[in-house]
Amino acid sequence: MRLLASLIAPGFLALAGFAGASAADTYALDGAHTAALFKVSHMGFSYTWGRFNDVTGTVTWDDADLAKSAVKVVIKSASIDSGNAKKDEHLKGGDFFSVKEYPEITFVSKKIEKSGDSYHVTGDFTMHGVTKSVTIPVVKMKEDKDFAGKDKRIGFDTQFAIKRSDYGMNFMQGGIGDEVTITFATEAVK
Numbered sequence: 001m002r003l004l005a006s007l008i009a010p011g012f013l014a015l016a017g018f019a020g021a022s023a024a025d026t027y028a029l030d031g032a033h034t035a036a037l038f039k040v041s042h043m044g045f046s047y048t049w050g051r052f053n054d055v056t057g058t059v060t061w062d063d064a065d066l067a068k069s070a071v072k073v074v075i076k077s078a079s080i081d082s083g084n085a086k087k088d089e090h091l092k093g094g095d096f097f098s099v100k101e102y103p104e105i106t107f108v109s110k111k112i113e114k115s116g117d118s119y120h121v122t123g124d125f126t127m128h129g130v131t132k133s134v135t136i137p138v139v140k141m142k143e144d145k146d147f148a149g150k151d152k153r154i155g156f157d158t159q160f161a162i163k164r165s166d167y168g169m170n171f172m173q174g175g176i177g178d179e180v181t182i183t184f185a186t187e188a189v190k
Contacts, residue, residue, distance in 0.1 A: 024062035024069070027154055027188030031055060034186035036075055041177030042163075048176075052105075054079035059188045061154065070130045071121060077102060095171040102128050122176075124162040130167045136160050152190040 036055050039047040054076035062068040078099040080091050092099045109123035110133070122135040141155035163178050164170075 023064075023153070024060055024188055025154075026058060026060045026154075027190050028190050029055060029057045029059070029073070030153075030187045033155075035183070037183040038180050039183075040180045043175050046084065048097075050080060052076070052079045053081050055105075055186075056112065059154065063103040066112045066114065066119075069109075069112045071107065071112075073107040075105040077105055077127075096169055098128060107134075125162070128167045128169060132166055134160075134162065146189075153187050154190075155185075155187040157183075157185045 009020050015063055034047075034055050037049065038051070039049045042048045052075045054074065057071070057073035060068070060070045062127075065113040077097045078092055080088055080097065080099075082088050082091065104155050105127045107125045109121050111122045113120045115121075115137070116137070119138045119140070120135050121138050122133060123135045124131050136158050137160065138158045141157055143152075143154040145151065146153050159181065161179050161181050164179050164180050165173065
């Protein structure tokens with residue numbers, strides 16, 4: 001359960017998968033339409049699921065020149081939500097996220113490359129005071145005006161895995177899985 005929280009952070013990372021803009025456009029993540037989810041094995045019996053509720057960031061996208069594109073995601077680690085208040089308090093403590101010492105989980109892109117119909121977004125993922133380079137597969141969902149024809153929006157989706165031990169989260173290895181699957185889906189608005 002606790003491991004789940006560790007893994008979700010990378011999910012926001014998927015943000016980089018956008019295409020279709022004719023010039024660099026900058027979008028802000030829409031918190032009402034963004035989900036940073038994670039799952040981790042609980043003793044092999046089941047998966048524990050969770051999410052982070054406070055996710056912000058920006059996406060700058062230029063489909064014609066991906067070198068001008070960039071993604072930044074910031075997750076407030078204290079916003080972890082497993083659906084169980086007692087478990088959440090443990091996840092926020094020293095065995096897992098240490099939210100007072102490490103209040104943010106971040107992803108900052110360094111390179112975005114097209115790969116068939118999707119993108120590979122490489123960047124620095126920082127969690128629990130540790131920064132690692134990760135490459136995330138991202139699928140662009142849609143880029144268009146909203147239903148009212150007012151705001152320009154872009155959306156993307158990703159799923160990838162990290163090892164919580166890579167970020168110093170070693171509590172209950174063997175009982176709680178080391179591999180955390182992160183799902184990150186978002187809309188961003190201009």
